[in-house]
Amino acid sequence: MGYVIGIDLGTSAVKALLVDRTGEVVGEATRAYPLIQEKSGYSEQNPEDWVRATIVALSELTENFGGSREEIEGLSFSGQMHGLVLLDGEMRVLRNAILWNDTRTTAQCTEIEERVGRERLLGITKNIAMEGFTLPKLLWVKDHEPAVFEQARMFLLPKDYVRYRLTGSAEMDLSDAAGTLLLDVRKNEWSGEMCRLLGLDESLCPPLVESQDETGRLLPEMTAITGLSPNTRVFAGGADNACGAIGAGILEEGKTLCSIGTSGVILSYEEDARKDFGGKVHYFNHGAPGSYYTMGVTLSAGHSLSWLRDTFAEGVYFEELLRDVGSVPAGSDGLLYTPYLSGERTPHVDASIRGSFIGIDASHRLRHFTRAVLEGITFSLNESIRLFRENGKTVDTVVSVGGGARNAPWLQMQADVFDATVVRLKSEQGPGMGAAMLAAAGCGWFDSLKECADVFLKPDMVYRPDPETVGIYEELFDIYRDVYPATAPISRRLAKFRK
Ligand SMILES: Nc1ncnc2c1ncn2[C@@H]1O[C@H](COP(=O)(O)OP(=O)(O)O)[C@@H](O)[C@H]1O
Numbered sequence: 001m002g003y004v005i006g007i008d009l010g011t012s013a014v015k016a017l018l019v020d021r022t023g024e025v026v027g028e029a030t031r032a033y034p035l036i037q038e039k040s041g042y043s044e045q046n047p048e049d050w051v052r053a054t055i056v057a058l059s060e061l062t063e064n065f066g067g068s069r070e071e072i073e074g075l076s077f078s079g080q081m082h083g084l085v086l087l088d089g090e091m092r093v094l095r096n097a098i099l100w101n102d103t104r105t106t107a108q109c110t111e112i113e114e115r116v117g118r119e120r121l122l123g124i125t126k127n128i129a130m131e132g133f134t135l136p137k138l139l140w141v142k143d144h145e146p147a148v149f150e151q152a153r154m155f156l157l158p159k160d161y162v163r164y165r166l167t168g169s170a171e172m173d174l175s176d177a178a179g180t181l182l183l184d185v186r187k188n189e190w191s192g193e194m195c196r197l198l199g200l201d202e203s204l205c206p207p208l209v210e211s212q213d214e215t216g217r218l219l220p221e222m223t224a225i226t227g228l229s230p231n232t233r234v235f236a237g238g239a240d241n242a243c244g245a246i247g248a249g250i251l252e253e254g255k256t257l258c259s260i261g262t263s264g265v266i267l268s269y270e271e272d273a274r275k276d277f278g279g280k281v282h283y284f285n286h287g288a289p290g291s292y293y294t295m296g297v298t299l300s301a302g303h304s305l306s307w308l309r310d311t312f313a314e315g316v317y318f319e320e321l322l323r324d325v326g327s328v329p330a331g332s333d334g335l336l337y338t339p340y341l342s343g344e345r346t347p348h349v350d351a352s353i354r355g356s357f358i359g360i361d362a363s364h365r366l367r368h369f370t371r372a373v374l375e376g377i378t379f380s381l382n383e384s385i386r387l388f389r390e391n392g393k394t395v396d397t398v399v400s401v402g403g404g405a406r407n408a409p410w411l412q413m414q415a416d417v418f419d420a421t422v423v424r425l426k427s428e429q430g431p432g433m434g435a436a437m438l439a440a441a442g443c444g445w446f447d448s449l450k451e452c453a454d455v456f457l458k459p460d461m462v463y464r465p466d467p468e469t470v471g472i473y474e475e476l477f478d479i480y481r482d483v484y485p486a487t488a489p490i491s492r493r494l495a496k497f498r499k
């Protein structure tokens with residue numbers, strides 16, 4: 001029997017999956033690492049923590065594996081997107097990585113839009129400048145830490161850095177490169193024009209590869225610590241949302257993904273880069289060669305729920321926290337939550353907006369706040385579904401993956417709010433499974449990712465919208481949409497009081 005490993009370098013933890021030729025997950029290991037938040041809007045991680053956690057997770061996986069290590073034929077990666085890992089000429093990390101949910105770069109986004117021009121920016125990158133992307137972070141370091149920037153010779157994204165440490169070979173795949181805002185998304189090459197206009201040396205950009213490309217073998221010291229074979233083939237991997245899409249079978253037109261991890265994403269397959277959403281949704285290269293996807297992003301989706309738990313129910317498992325949400329009616333007895341804990345991307349590109357609970361009543365208990373948080377996250381994702389529908393896309397079936405697909409009442413809520421059928425797969429580990437599929441296809445087990453998806457991905461549960469609840473949520477969604485314009489000016493005035 002052959003096996004492959006999918007490594008998902010998430011924001012909260014790294015997860016390694018061991019998958020057999022039928023797509024069955026036969027082993028799993030997770031290691032968490034901390035987030036460093038020195039100021040409001042800042043979000044960093046130490047790349048060394050990712051490397052350590054990945055090595056420990058891989059070692060645990062091989063220790064618990066009954067077979068021979070030679071049977072593990074390949075491994076690949078899925079990674080949190082956009083995070084800037086800055087390296088010197090000796091490939092040493094120069095500072096903590098600045099992550100996708102760090103919103104300190106509003107001034108740099110304005111600079112990009114001014115220097116390049118909105119139309120040209122969309123023409124080259126298919127996206128507008130947003131705080132989370134990598135390019136504004138590079139410019140921020142150049143502006144605020146010139147001594148660090150002067151030493152920089154290359155930048156990588158999180159999973160590329162981990163892969164570099166495992167193999168000694170540095171490159172970036174197209175699906176992740178698209179999220180830097182330096183890629184010419186149609187031509188699949190770094191944009192010399194973007195670099196020139198923003199005063200960046202193109203040599204900072206690493207070599208580009210496809211997600212399925214083989215990028216070397218594990219270094220001897222890595223095989224020694226992880227227990228993996230020197231013959232295990234390593235494939236580049238992709239952005240976590242591209243991998244989440246692969247792992248949910250979003251490989252043809254008309255398929256939609258809802259992925260709730262720390263962030264939340266509504267994603268739709270695009271067969272080419274010809275559509276024009278005017279930058280309202282992200283438009284990136286897919287992990288499947290030659291294809292693309294569009295997506296809307298809620299910055300604090302699962303993060304809202306973990307924030308609620310850590311703040312008001314410390315130490316409680318999510319299963320326990322969510323146990324009573326089914327007993328609270330749709331609408332949480334008049335309590336409404338907006339999930340803007342660290343600003344927002346879709347549909348409001350706004351780094352200064354913050355979250356709110358509206359309608360707090362003396363009768364509300366923790367279960368009401370919990371349900372309101374789930375509803376607020378889901379309403380926020382529904383804004384992206386609405387954008388897709390307004391642009392002519394049909395969204396009738398949504399595959400749900402990630403932490404948000406682990407709870408049945410939340411899955412039913414997604415069906416009722418999205419007014420669409422929601423499908424949960426046998427494994428809800430979308431990005432990790434997508435990474436494993438890239439390795440499986442790379443090893444030649446299948447001719448295409450689509451063929452691999454047909455074998456690996458099995459539906460588990462189907463949730464259909466309940467017409468009565470759909471009506472209730474339509475009314476509540478209208479009220480939810482009024483909260484952003486009403487609270488945006490208040491959030492701006494409060495900004496100077498934040499840490
Ligand atoms: N049993 C559960 N029920 C509902 N939500 C959950 C559950 N477990 C985790 N979550 C949510 O999923 C989030 C983590 O999702 P995951 O996909 O594992 O994270 P990452 O962003 O690190 O890739 C948590 O922050 C939490 O909000």
Ligand SMILES: O=C(CO)[C@@H](O)[C@H](O)COP(=O)(O)O
Binds near residue numbers: 080081082241263
């Ligand atoms: O910034 C984005 C997408 O543009 C995020 O989706 C990150 O890629 C982080 O993902 P998770 O840790 O939530 O999976």
